[in-house]
Amino acid sequence: MALHDSAIVAFAETKIVEKSDRDVWELGAEVLESLLAKTGIAKAEIDGLVMSSSMTGASNPFWSQSTADQLALELDFCQIVDLGGCSATAALARACMAIETGCANIVLCLYADCQSSDNNRRERGGQDWTGLVGYLGPPAAFGLLSKRYEHQFGLDYAMLGKLAVAQRGHAVLNDNACEKLRKPITVEDYLSSRMVADPIRLLDCVMVCDGATGLLVMSKREAEKRGFTKCVVPIGYGERTNYRAGETIVDITETGHLPAGKRAFAQAGLAPRDIASFHPYDDFIIAIMLQLEMLGFCKQGEGCAFIKAHDFTHTGDLPLNTGGGQISAGQAGLAGGSYNLVEAVRQLFGEGGKRQVKNTKNALVTGIGGIPYGRNWTSSVVMILTPNG
Amino acid sequence: MTELNDTLRVPREPPKVRNFVKPFWDATRAGKLMLQYDRKAARYQFYPRVAGIGSGSRDLEWREASGKGQIFTYTVARRAREPFRGHEPFLIAMVTLDEGVNIMANIVNCPLEAMKIGMRVKLTWAPMSDGSRLFMFEPER
Numbered sequence: 001m002a003l004h005d006s007a008i009v010a011f012a013e014t015k016i017v018e019k020s021d022r023d024v025w026e027l028g029a030e031v032l033e034s035l036l037a038k039t040g041i042a043k044a045e046i047d048g049l050v051m052s053s054s055m056t057g058a059s060n061p062f063w064s065q066s067t068a069d070q071l072a073l074e075l076d077f078c079q080i081v082d083l084g085g086c087s088a089t090a091a092l093a094r095a096c097m098a099i100e101t102g103c104a105n106i107v108l109c110l111y112a113d114c115q116s117s118d119n120n121r122r123e124r125g126g127q128d129w130t131g132l133v134g135y136l137g138p139p140a141a142f143g144l145l146s147k148r149y150e151h152q153f154g155l156d157y158a159m160l161g162k163l164a165v166a167q168r169g170h171a172v173l174n175d176n177a178c179e180k181l182r183k184p185i186t187v188e189d190y191l192s193s194r195m196v197a198d199p200i201r202l203l204d205c206v207m208v209c210d211g212a213t214g215l216l217v218m219s220k221r222e223a224e225k226r227g228f229t230k231c232v233v234p235i236g237y238g239e240r241t242n243y244r245a246g247e248t249i250v251d252i253t254e255t256g257h258l259p260a261g262k263r264a265f266a267q268a269g270l271a272p273r274d275i276a277s278f279h280p281y282d283d284f285i286i287a288i289m290l291q292l293e294m295l296g297f298c299k300q301g302e303g304c305a306f307i308k309a310h311d312f313t314h315t316g317d318l319p320l321n322t323g324g325g326q327i328s329a330g331q332a333g334l335a336g337g338s339y340n341l342v343e344a345v346r347q348l349f350g351e352g353g354k355r356q357v358k359n360t361k362n363a364l365v366t367g368i369g370g371i372p373y374g375r376n377w378t379s380s381v382v383m384i385l386t387p388n389g
Numbered sequence: 390m391t392e393l394n395d396t397l398r399v400p401r402e403p404p405k406v407r408n409f410v411k412p413f414w415d416a417t418r419a420g421k422l423m424l425q426y427d428r429k430a431a432r433y434q435f436y437p438r439v440a441g442i443g444s445g446s447r448d449l450e451w452r453e454a455s456g457k458g459q460i461f462t463y464t465v466a467r468r469a470r471e472p473f474r475g476h477e478p479f480l481i482a483m484v485t486l487d488e489g490v491n492i493m494a495n496i497v498n499c500p501l502e503a504m505k506i507g508m509r510v511k512l513t514w515a516p517m518s519d520g521s522r523l524f525m526f527e528p529e530r
Contacts, residue, residue, distance in 0.1 A: 128404055129436045132523055133481050133495050134396060134466055134473035140481055143464025151462065151506045197481075198465040246443045248434055248490050252462070373436055374483050374491050 003267065006096035007223040007231035007388060010038040011345045013213040013338075016178045016330035019117045020210040024056040025070045027212035028112040032071055035216045039228070041106065046216075048077040048104030050095045052087030054113040055333040059120035067110070077104040083241065084369025085281050086379040087111070088213075088338035093237045093383065095217045105218060112212035115333025129373055136197060139205060141371045142284040143197030149253045149286065150199070153301035157199065159308055160285045161190035163320065164203050164327065166312040167282070171324025173314070173355040178209050178330030204285045204327070211332030213342040220388070232348045235362070236268030236384035242372070243380070253301075256380030257294035257366065264382040265296070268362075272297045275384075276359035278318055279344040281337050281368040282325040287377075291366055295382065319357045322347060337367045341383075348387040362386045391501035393465070394479040396515070400472050403519040410437045412451045417522040422512055423451045424488055435490040456512030457529070458486040463496065463504060484510055484526050498527040 012034035014027050036043060049068050057063035064080040077098045081091040088111050095107040115121075135141075149155055168185045171177040185203065193203040223231050238260030244250045265271060272295055280291045289303035297318075298306035312320035323329050323343035326336045344363035346352055363385050370378030406414050416423040424433045427441030428448045440447050463482035466473070473479070480496040482504075496504065497513065510526040517523055 128407070128410075130493060132401055132404060133493055134399065134469045134476070134479060135481055135493070136466060136469055139468070140464055140466060143466075144462045144481070144483055147464060147506065148462035195465070195467045197467060200464070248432060248442070249461075249485060374493055 003093070003096050003237055004233050004235045005220050006099050006217055007220045007228070007233050008215050008217050008345055009223050009228045009231050010035050010216045011213070011342050011349070012038070013176055013342050014211050015176045016209045016211040016332055016339070018178055018180060018207060018209045018330060020114065021117070022114070022210065024054065024112050024114040024118065024210075024212070025067065027114070027210065028067060028110055029071060031110060031112065031212045031214035032108065035108070035214055039216055041216065043072070044074065046073055046106050046108050047075055048095060048098050048107030049073055049075050050091040050098070050107060050109050051080045052091055052111040052113070052338060053080055053082040053334050055115035055121045056113055056118045057120070059122065073108070077107065083367070083379040083381070084334060085283060085337040086239070086367030086369035086381040087334055088341050089365055089367045089381045089383050090239060092215060092217065092234065092341065093239065096234060099217060099219050105222060107217045109215040109217060110212070111214065111335035111338035113333030113335040114210035116208045116210050138283060138371055139197040139200045142204070142286060143200045144374070145252055145376055146199050146286050152253060156304040157191060158187050159304040160204070160289065161187035162307055163288050163312060164190045164285050167321050167325040167328040169313055170322045170355055171328035174323045174329060177324045177328065178207065181207065181324070181328050181330060200284065206283055206326045206331035206336070209330035209332050211330065211339065212335055213338040215342070215345065230349055231388055232345050232385050233388040234383055235386050236264035236266070236270070238263030238382045239379070241379045250375065252376050253290065255290060255294050255376050257291050257382060260380045260382045261295040264384050268384040270362065270384060274362065275318070275364045276361045277322065277344065277347055277357045277363045278320050279340045279363055280321065280366045281340055282321060282327050283331070283368055285327065287368055288320070290376070295364070314352070314355045314357050322352060322355045322357060341365045344385055348385055360387055393499070393501055394476045395497040396473065396476055396479045396495050397497070399476050401517060401523065402472070403517045403521055409439055413437055414521045416451070416453070417514070417524070418520055420514060420522065422454045422456050422524050424454045424486070424490060425449045426452045433488040433490050435492050455487050458484045458510055458526070460496070460504070460506050460508045460510060461485045461491055462506060465501065480504060482526070492524070495525045496527065497525050503528060
């Protein structure tokens, strides 16, 4: 039994819309219907549901059950994963665990959030200490992080702009990206966009939207039995919640992707130079660079030089978030990270259309979840996927 | 020089005080910045927790901090939510106190050009409506 004994046989996604007038369950139903149509699987055959948490569902402590009820799913395994932006990939990992341990045979991973139109978030945590100073949440956190990075290593903002431009180019090619964002930008546009929390600019940030995606997962053996010739298999996974939690002052430019990445690469038997396309969680542009460093694509502090030396477009040597990423396609709340994941799966299925990458040997996906007091982020996940069959 | 808002006119609501942080907020009324000291790990910690972050021990005691430290990192808030909206731009920093903890606070009496990582700062206070006070920092000079 291992992670790579499970297979994704289908993916689905809705268009990302800012302030849609659709109910979060309608989006979920659209995803489910699409998965059933693609695979010919009957709804009654689905016996597992693993969801990401959702800002829309945040006031409902029975969220996965309520959703299962709404979709009339009869389940032997049902749970929600509440690791913020890590939830989507972590949910897929848990779906594989449920299959591998015999708890379920066919698992629906469902990621749906209408944060921009129906946000029910209420929180108990570190903001007891941040609300008093006028902290705007993530932009302020990444402002603090960026200033510290610049102090330690220097920071060429034009290189961050290069990443923003590459992702925007991909959103232009993605019909499911939020329409408002599907206009090309230049490095100059990035640099001159207004400051939100120095040195975080408007074009560093995500726009919160509504959207949903989903995956159908089963054992590889089951997939073969059912004649699914195309599927995608996770071959390496690492997860870390809290990094150096017991220390009082830490280097905030170092993140949980360091241990999570080591574990994922070791399981996959691959090294960063082997990665064919890169789909990192992108809540802020600098997070992409920090992940390049922590995952070992380059050394800590050398992210800008690495960016300068590589081409991140879908035809380049390291295609980056080929659906546009959350920054250029829109962030569907806590389902946002699932768009990075589903794009990687789509590429490995060879269904990237106008933005299809050439090298589909594998893809690397990450998650970033939660903003703790005075650090970088709470949870980090890394998954490496490969096509099979 | 770019003058920044000192946020003293922001009508902040006093924080919701959980029982285990009550000694912290009570001490601010007397102008004292208190830190938890984890006796088992022999070190300070901030923000206040229910147990030592190094040791897991609940043997914590409150000790008064010197109120001196240096800027670890900072940002300029150009956009803010209520009640800070309209008071931008203002400074938010992480300050490394001499006791070895990082604490987030507004920095006041400091034009943007003077702000830099490593700058020495000292404690100052903003009054709140319930008589407790909010810790802030300003250049040591």
